[in-house]
Amino acid sequence: MKVSLIQMKVQKTKEESLLAAENGIRQAADAGADFAVLPEMFACPYETSGFPLYAEAEDGESVLRLSAAAKKHQIYLVGGSIPECDKEGRIYNTSFLFGRDGGLLARHRKAHLFDIDIKGGQFFKESAVLTAGDSATVFPTEFGPMGLCICYDIRFPELFRVMVDQGALVVFCPAAFNRTTGPKHWELLFRSRAVDNQIFMVGAAPAADETASYISYGHSIIVSPWGEILSQAGEQETILTEELDLSQVAEVREQLPLLKHRRPELY
Template sequence: MSSAAKAMSKFRLAVVQMRVTSVKAENLSRARKLVKEAAGKGSQLVLLPECFNSPYGTSFFSQYSERIPGESSEMLSETARENQVYLVGGSIPEAGEGGRLYNSCLVFGPDGELLLKHRKIHLFDIDIPGKIRFQESETLSPGSGLSMFQTPFCKVGVGICYDMRFAELAQLYSRRGCELLVYPGAFNMTTGPAHWELLQRARALDNQLYVATASPARDETSSYVAWGHSSVVSPWGEVISKAGPEEAVIYADVDLQYLADIRQQIPVTAQRRDDLYEVTSTQ
């Protein structure tokens, strides 16, 4: 492999686990500062958490929602351009067409151009008696599309939080050439310790790709307490970088040659029995 090819086979990923307050301007300012910090340490792709510009909760979505373009998307575009990074803008409450609200992730390129908008496909509607009840569908509408973007390094698939529980989505992204999946998320104190890391490792291992997740930092005083523990998992299913509960920026050097080696050593993609089963998309 040439030195140029070797250079392109690796890139630095940063995951920003930031403290989110009820003051939107504060959140935007903090996000901009932390992305700059990540870029200063050589990161070429930076991931922000779910609902990075507002508290997470059905009572907040309408109050903090924005049209796109809007204040938050403009900040993301400028920050990506200023720092010359691919910026996965976590998610924001989006005021969509017909009065509908969406939980939406915006991705910007190093030139500040919008590459995609992913609206959360699977809404977080759960009810665990005595633990937690949360119904995103009370205020949000679901998205209806897969979302991928191309970088000079690899193709990236995007999901938001609860989307990670659906293995079929990750399989479709893998089949379409993605080598990294990013999930801005905000698992809670019930599902976080039980499933957060397990789901990331499963998605990475099953599809032999990298998985990165970004959670808000934990705030015990908020109405919804996030688990934190933003992570990056390798195609071997190994957690290679992980935050604790507090605000932090974590880093991982994504090695696409390592990914290719694993796919060659354990060639599950070539060994699938497409004559017996398949996962398909309507898109």
């Protein structure tokens, strides 16, 4: 299974970002990718004040454009995330995932909202504007079940165990760590979740933009079930393409049967 991570900058307008995303999806398809993966908030500034301005319904322009791109290129598409507005006016940080026919396979609403205040570092409060999702997300593919989460969700191992219990072999994580948390925890968390659950971890981030109020750490990453980094970007715009040998999941689980050795009666 081949995956391409599209590490792109958020452009000045939503239209420009959508065009950049469509171009990245085309390049991923040209490279033979089965999955194209966009970053968290790929078409919206990562600012709480901007989320209501950019929010769309589930049948809004961004969703329709991503669906059409998946269908055009016959590729699975992890649509990063966008601010999604429901009929009651609640706003979610939502990732829409499309099949090769452009049909919606899954929708994950970020379950854990990014509310932090790090002394001398980053302050951010998603809950001031966003509503938290209420479910884990696993979806079927021709390669087997896959999981989907968003950014801050990666810090909660319980969510990953639920996805693995539902069969996930790979978990996709559109994310946008910053330069405070990224250098300390980005690689550590992706490798930890891969090793904990013996799965492939795939994280797509925006490229760094020095003019933005929130500067992404970038470093889109692909990690094996053994915890090895198969590919990792820097901060610049790029597309990472890597082939995942899914037989490694069963091999690692047989050699080091962590999931069989669990003691649920203790915890």
